[in-house]
Amino acid sequence: MKLSLRFKTITGIASIAALLLLVLLVTVFQLLNDLVDSNIKKSADTTVALFVSTTKNAFLSYDLASLDADVSEILTNPNISYVRVKDKTNNIFVEKGSEAALSRPFEADLSVSEADDGVYDTRAPIMVNNTLYGYVEIGLNIASVTESVSRVRSWTVTLALMEFVLVGLCSYLLGSFLMSQLQQLLQGAKHLGEAVRNNNYKEVFVPVRGKDELSELAEAFNQLVERLKEEYEQRQRAQDDLKELNTLLEEKVQDRTALLNQKNYQLEETNKDLKETQVQLLQAEKMASVGQLAAGVAHEINNPVGFVSSNISTLSEYVATYQMIFSQIQVVLDEKDEQKRALALNKLEKMLGNQDMAFINEDISDLLGDSREGLQRVAEIVKGLKLFSRVDSDQMQKHNINDCVRTTLAMVNNQLKYICTVETHLGRIPDVDMNVGKISQVITNLLINAGQAIEATGKNGKIIITTCTVGEFVELRVEDSGCGIPPSHLDKLFNPFFTTKPEGQGTGLGLSISFGIAQEHGGTLSASSTEGEGSTFTLALPTNPVSKDSQNNGETNNA
Numbered sequence: 001m002k003l004s005l006r007f008k009t010i011t012g013i014a015s016i017a018a019l020l021l022l023v024l025l026v027t028v029f030q031l032l033n034d035l036v037d038s039n040i041k042k043s044a045d046t047t048v049a050l051f052v053s054t055t056k057n058a059f060l061s062y063d064l065a066s067l068d069a070d071v072s073e074i075l076t077n078p079n080i081s082y083v084r085v086k087d088k089t090n091n092i093f094v095e096k097g098s099e100a101a102l103s104r105p106f107e108a109d110l111s112v113s114e115a116d117d118g119v120y121d122t123r124a125p126i127m128v129n130n131t132l133y134g135y136v137e138i139g140l141n142i143a144s145v146t147e148s149v150s151r152v153r154s155w156t157v158t159l160a161l162m163e164f165v166l167v168g169l170c171s172y173l174l175g176s177f178l179m180s181q182l183q184q185l186l187q188g189a190k191h192l193g194e195a196v197r198n199n200n201y202k203e204v205f206v207p208v209r210g211k212d213e214l215s216e217l218a219e220a221f222n223q224l225v226e227r228l229k230e231e232y233e234q235r236q237r238a239q240d241d242l243k244e245l246n247t248l249l250e251e252k253v254q255d256r257t258a259l260l261n262q263k264n265y266q267l268e269e270t271n272k273d274l275k276e277t278q279v280q281l282l283q284a285e286k287m288a289s290v291g292q293l294a295a296g297v298a299h300e301i302n303n304p305v306g307f308v309s310s311n312i313s314t315l316s317e318y319v320a321t322y323q324m325i326f327s328q329i330q331v332v333l334d335e336k337d338e339q340k341r342a343l344a345l346n347k348l349e350k351m352l353g354n355q356d357m358a359f360i361n362e363d364i365s366d367l368l369g370d371s372r373e374g375l376q377r378v379a380e381i382v383k384g385l386k387l388f389s390r391v392d393s394d395q396m397q398k399h400n401i402n403d404c405v406r407t408t409l410a411m412v413n414n415q416l417k418y419i420c421t422v423e424t425h426l427g428r429i430p431d432v433d434m435n436v437g438k439i440s441q442v443i444t445n446l447l448i449n450a451g452q453a454i455e456a457t458g459k460n461g462k463i464i465i466t467t468c469t470v471g472e473f474v475e476l477r478v479e480d481s482g483c484g485i486p487p488s489h490l491d492k493l494f495n496p497f498f499t500t501k502p503e504g505q506g507t508g509l510g511l512s513i514s515f516g517i518a519q520e521h522g523g524t525l526s527a528s529s530t531e532g533e534g535s536t537f538t539l540a541l542p543t544n545p546v547s548k549d550s551q552n553n554g555e556t557n558n559a
């Protein structure tokens with residue numbers, strides 16, 4: 001059920017007034033009861049104390065005639081209902097007064113509200129030197145007092161009810177007055193809603209009466225209506241202007257669209273040229289790396305091939321000797337004539353005497369072992385070249401980076417052995433997902449750069465290669481004792497085409513491509529250096545498999 005604001009106002013004010021009147025009534029009644037109790041108790045205590053002092057001597061001397069006379073005299077007071085004098089064993093000496101009051105058991109009253117029979121009962125002891133001899137019991141007639149208190153309470157309740165009615169009437173008049181102005185505001189708000197829908201603000205107006213907050217609210221409402229009317233007119237003008245602008249904009253959009261299509265075509269052509277150039281640069285860098293390796297690889301292959309060829313020439317001579325001896329043995333075996341067999345056997349002995357067969361037999365084993373070792377070296381170099389040739393492949397496989405280090409060292413050994421010593425500290429690390437060819441290219445670039453940095457110092461230096469596991473990454477560190485890198489160049493090392501080498505000796509793409517390969521694998525490539533003391537490059541690869549999304553993100557960043 002919906003309650004009106006007027007009803008809420010009247011109910012609220014009346015409730016507050018009723019609560020305040022209730023508190024007032026309770027307070028007044030409590031004060032009245034306390035006042036009556038105090039006066040009655042004081043009067044009773046005074047009366048019984050005076051009577052005790054008057055009758056004490058007669059009581060102690062058992063003068064019952066005097067005691068009776070004293071009781072009769074005090075009963076002449078109309079406010080005293082009865083008097084009773086008794087000893088400490090409750091033997092009654094004298095009792096006079098209302099028969100109804102004397103017939104009931106005595107019970108001292110503590111307040112007027114407890115004296116429901118209209119008699120306030122009180123008692124005082126008769127004592128001499130702290131010795132109890134008896135009691136005096138008196139009943140005070142308080143009917144007139146309770147009647148007066150009842151009249152006062154009735155008048156108080158009547159006045160409170162009259163005040164409550166007046167407050168309710170005033171709250172009703174106040175609520176009606178407030179609602180008359182609020183009703184006008186409500187009607188104005190409804191008209192404002194219709195005006196907003198119909199775009200007609202002429203009939204929306206609220207009369208302003210008085211100078212209170214409601215009149216200020218009505219005036220603010222009228223100002224709001226005026227503001228809405230102005231904004232509506234401004235919006236209409238803006239809409240008209242917008243229509244004209246839209247017409248002009250459509251024409252401009254068509255022109256710009258044609259121009260944009262033309263620019264997009266030019267951009268596509270530029271992107272094609274850029275991709276072709278990028279492929280050519282990547283190929284040039286790969287060929288540069290191959291060129292740097294070619295001389296060293298050729299030398300590394302020529303050495304074992306040379307002594308294998310020499311060993312084969314010597315083995316050929318030994319084979320000819322064995323063939324000649326075997327032929328003579330065959331002649332001895334085939335000859336039937338004893339004289340001719342003796343001559344053939346004598347010739348065989350001369351052949352064996354002319355050859356150092358013990359040396360030939362021992363040298364054959366050495367020649368074959370050396371040749372086998374040389375061919376294994378060639379096979380390792382060819383294996384490294386095969387790994388390096390897979391740079392363009394996107395195949396990922398589990399591989400140990402220590403094997404990549406060993407293979408790469410075999411390929412670049414000829415370029416490093418004359419300018420530095422290589423020290424390896426290869427730890428026990430897990431296999432990780434990698435493109436073996438690309439990681440080998442990164443290691444090759446780092447080792448060649450380290451060798452060139454040492455060569456620039458003109459002194460024989462050292463390269464320290466370390467592998468270890470750090471958290472969830474496998475790290476490869478290449479530390480050199482070369483010339484170092486200036487601090488101003490450290491943040492540019494991995495930028496494409498940045499190089500500190502003389503013109504014609506570097507493309508500036510080696511470290512940039514290596515950085516991109518590390519990102520493709522979900523890893524990092526970082527550098528630290530002290531100018532004049534050396535540099536350290538750290539390649540970190542994750543031990544967990546690299547997702548395709550991560551690879552794609554890495555390729556995008558590299559591009």
